[in-house]
Amino acid sequence: MVHGWDERQQRTRNEVLDAVGALIAEGGVEFLTMRRLAERAGVAVATLYNQFGDREGVIVAYVGRGLDDLEQRLDAEPADDPIDATRAVFEALDATIGADPRVWQPVFAMIRSEADLEGLGAVGDRFAAIVEHDLAKASVDGRFVDIDAGRVLDTEELAWHLLGQRLRVLERWAVGAITWAEYTEIGRLGLELSLAALLRGDERIAALRRSGVTRAQ
Incomplete structure (x- = not known):
């Protein structure tokens, strides 16, 4: 019952x-x-x-359901490689927002103007945890460069950096400062350069190529 x-x-x-x-x-x-x-x-x-x-609670719930949909999208097509999985999280974010920009653009504009919106922090925590999960696996697999003796890569801090970086670009799109195409290009650039700063050898080169900052001579 x-x-x-x-x-x-x-x-x-x-x-x-x-x-x-x-x-x-x-x-x-x-x-x-x-x-x-x-x-x-x-x-x-x-x-x-x-x-x-209240109305703000409704909007937070709507954003939270968007994250639920994103997680379902990732679960339906899981990436085997943790670095590719990290990329897939942000690709899924863009796919979710890009599927309905008439809704998400004003929502993110509101988030920008009301950064202390109650309950929104929990949604950010969930997203960062998804990213951190894959980064931690990559770290355990030895995919990142060595840090000084006695120090390890803080994958939680890195996850929050990647999220904050992407949200700042999203906010620029939300207020009309850049187009969606510019947002996706800048977002990819930021993610791949951040990964390139930490990955080893050939994977670092691959990330630089994906970022779009290299060209043929």
């Missing part, structure tokens, strides 16, 4: 979050109000407040 109730709650939650995306696509984040969302999703306003707390 409880299981059935949980399923109904999850179905309602998904319908609400679908409506969130539709409303933002229609009129931006400002168009999203709790009353308008309740009407679109066919639920009571009180239900929204009970499930999400």
